[in-house]
Amino acid sequence: MPSRDREELLSALKQAQAEHTHLSRKVMMEISRSLEIPLGEVFGVATFYSFLSSGPRGRNTIMICKSVPCYLKNSEMIIETVADEIGIGVGETTADGRFSFELTNCIGACDSAPAMLVNGEVRGDLTPKRISQVLKSYR
Amino acid sequence: MPEQRLVLANCGIIDPSDIDTYLDRGGFKALEKARSAMTPEEVIRAVKASGLKGRGGAGFDCGLKWELARRAEGEEKFLICNADEGEVGTFKDRFILENDPFTLIEGIAIAAHAIGARRAYVYLRAEYHHLLDLLLGAIGQTREKGFLELVDVEVCEGAGAYICGEESALMNSIEGRRGEARFRPPFPTATGLWGCPTIINNVETLMNLPPIIAKGPEWFASMGTAQSKGTKVFSVSGDVARAGVFELVMGSRLEELVVDLCGAGEVKMVQVGGAGGNIVPAEMIDTPLSFETVLGSGGITVFDESRCVIDIVHRNLEFFADESCGKCTPCREGTEAMVEILGRLNRGDGVERDLDSLEDLSEVMMLSSLCGLGQGAAVPVQDSLLHFRHEYEERIEKSLFLRTFHVDGPS
Numbered sequence: 001m002p003s004r005d006r007e008e009l010l011s012a013l014k015q016a017q018a019e020h021t022h023l024s025r026k027v028m029m030e031i032s033r034s035l036e037i038p039l040g041e042v043f044g045v046a047t048f049y050s051f052l053s054s055g056p057r058g059r060n061t062i063m064i065c066k067s068v069p070c071y072l073k074n075s076e077m078i079i080e081t082v083a084d085e086i087g088i089g090v091g092e093t094t095a096d097g098r099f100s101f102e103l104t105n106c107i108g109a110c111d112s113a114p115a116m117l118v119n120g121e122v123r124g125d126l127t128p129k130r131i132s133q134v135l136k137s138y139r
Numbered sequence: 140m141p142e143q144r145l146v147l148a149n150c151g152i153i154d155p156s157d158i159d160t161y162l163d164r165g166g167f168k169a170l171e172k173a174r175s176a177m178t179p180e181e182v183i184r185a186v187k188a189s190g191l192k193g194r195g196g197a198g199f200d201c202g203l204k205w206e207l208a209r210r211a212e213g214e215e216k217f218l219i220c221n222a223d224e225g226e227v228g229t230f231k232d233r234f235i236l237e238n239d240p241f242t243l244i245e246g247i248a249i250a251a252h253a254i255g256a257r258r259a260y261v262y263l264r265a266e267y268h269h270l271l272d273l274l275l276g277a278i279g280q281t282r283e284k285g286f287l288e289l290v291d292v293e294v295c296e297g298a299g300a301y302i303c304g305e306e307s308a309l310m311n312s313i314e315g316r317r318g319e320a321r322f323r324p325p326f327p328t329a330t331g332l333w334g335c336p337t338i339i340n341n342v343e344t345l346m347n348l349p350p351i352i353a354k355g356p357e358w359f360a361s362m363g364t365a366q367s368k369g370t371k372v373f374s375v376s377g378d379v380a381r382a383g384v385f386e387l388v389m390g391s392r393l394e395e396l397v398v399d400l401c402g403a404g405e406v407k408m409v410q411v412g413g414a415g416g417n418i419v420p421a422e423m424i425d426t427p428l429s430f431e432t433v434l435g436s437g438g439i440t441v442f443d444e445s446r447c448v449i450d451i452v453h454r455n456l457e458f459f460a461d462e463s464c465g466k467c468t469p470c471r472e473g474t475e476a477m478v479e480i481l482g483r484l485n486r487g488d489g490v491e492r493d494l495d496s497l498e499d500l501s502e503v504m505m506l507s508s509l510c511g512l513g514q515g516a517a518v519p520v521q522d523s524l525l526h527f528r529h530e531y532e533e534r535i536e537k538s539l540f541l542r543t544f545h546v547d548g549p550s
């Protein structure tokens with residue numbers, strides 16, 4: 001049977017990200033050492049998955065769905081509204097570290113499109129007014 | 140044909156956080172029957188006789204797949220429930236997990252009994268992390284009631300990758316690797332997770348097992364068409380009055396679903412099966428939904444007359460280019476090239492030979508991509524060229540004309 005030495009890698013990366021908000025080179029080196037997996041492979045896995053981040057992230061992560069069902073419900077307006085509200089563009093983090101802002105593919109909330117994930121929680125049926133209310137609840 | 144709830148029979152009726160409400164509705168009776176009154180071979184024969192096919196999109200014969208895994212040599216065998224529902228516009232499995240995790244767990248236990256697996260994984264997509272506690276709670280309650288003594292069910296969370304819904308990439312992800320597709324053969328039934336015989340079944344496929352075992356394969360096979368038995372759960376969104384999840388007998392017409400149930404008006408086209416699904420133009424809206432015609436994952440996106448087909452197909456391809464795992468060249472390079480071509484057609488920079496390029500690329504990707512991602516990416520391109528070629532041609536003609544006004548002359 002092929003070795004099961006990699007089994008813990010993905011969960012270790014996720015746990016490390018939860019602790020440090022992102023996977024710095026230092027964190028990846030520690031994981032590489034403790035699990036005895038070459039750093040290149042740790043890096044390969046860490047950069048493959050969109051929910052893992054090798055760059056710094058804010059305390060709260062906004063992921064707006066950019067796929068077609070949300071697009072049909074004017075997700076572009078939602079993206080603009082969020083950018084205006086928090087004053088940064090897609091792929092950026094606010095200077096105070098409060099928000100990171102990303103786009104993502106279908107999150108399976110098409111029945112409440114346009115929708116987004118904030119820290120993994122679904123926020124759907126978005127309107128400019130609702131976005132303002134939603135974002136206020138994150139510190 | 141009105142809605143017929145077989146898979147969704149308990150949704151909205153039981154309390155998904157309380158196993159007793161499921162037991163009151165006859166829950167786990169099918170599992171007891173499968174374990175006490177049927178051998179694994181008899182369970183497999185029943186599933187084969189029912190005609191159940193995979194509900195994740197590929198439509199492979201479920202009983203046949205099980206038989207291959209059952210017969211495969213290996214001390215350890217695995218069952219994986221694919222809850223990595225990433226197909227664009229598909230949220231039926233989310234609805235099932237939210238409303239009735241117990242039938243799913245019963246289905247997992249029946250499947251594990253049939254193939255001889257002592258360990259089962261539920262691979263849950265990272266986007267559905269909000270369902271994790273409910274699912275773990277349901278597994279815990281089922282274990283406490285003693286129904287999981289023969290099979291250990293564990294939840295493994297993804298980390299954001301559409302490709303991991305593809306079975307070989309999914310196994311790589313559980314093994315802690317990059318979620319890249321594997322070359323086949325060998326197939327997972329012989330060499331799957333950690334090299335062991337493995338069955339990967341979609342959430343909805345497993346949901347069908349308790350009713351099949353409880354009511355018998357003949358009852359199940361009496362519903363549907365020649366090649367598509369039972370029901371199908373659909374998730375409908377886009378330009379409709381009532382987006383949501385609906386269950387219909389196989390062979391029901393697309394029109395019944397999108398117009399009668401979901402209230403769509405002025406339909407231009409419907410994409411059936413997510414971003415890589417077939418595009419059905421309005422004049423073919425009476426098409427039956429089945430494996431023989433169009434089906435896929437059951438994700439249905441409706442587009443009204445205001446939508447531009449080139450814009451939509453371009454967005455579909457941006458999705459695939461984003462999500463291609465990069466392992467095989469036809470998909471990695473093909474999706475990027477298609478985004479480039481469709482982008483320039485959409486912007487008004489297209490030329491006539493772009494359509495030939497799209498056709499050539501589609502054919503290569505269909506024939507030579509390693510998995511369904513690259514093959515599926517070509518489907519909306521081919522279908523839109525088949526049904527809406529005039530829109531592409533009009534756009535090019537108009538673009539060429541407008542470009543004659545450029546200061547530098549025609550490009």
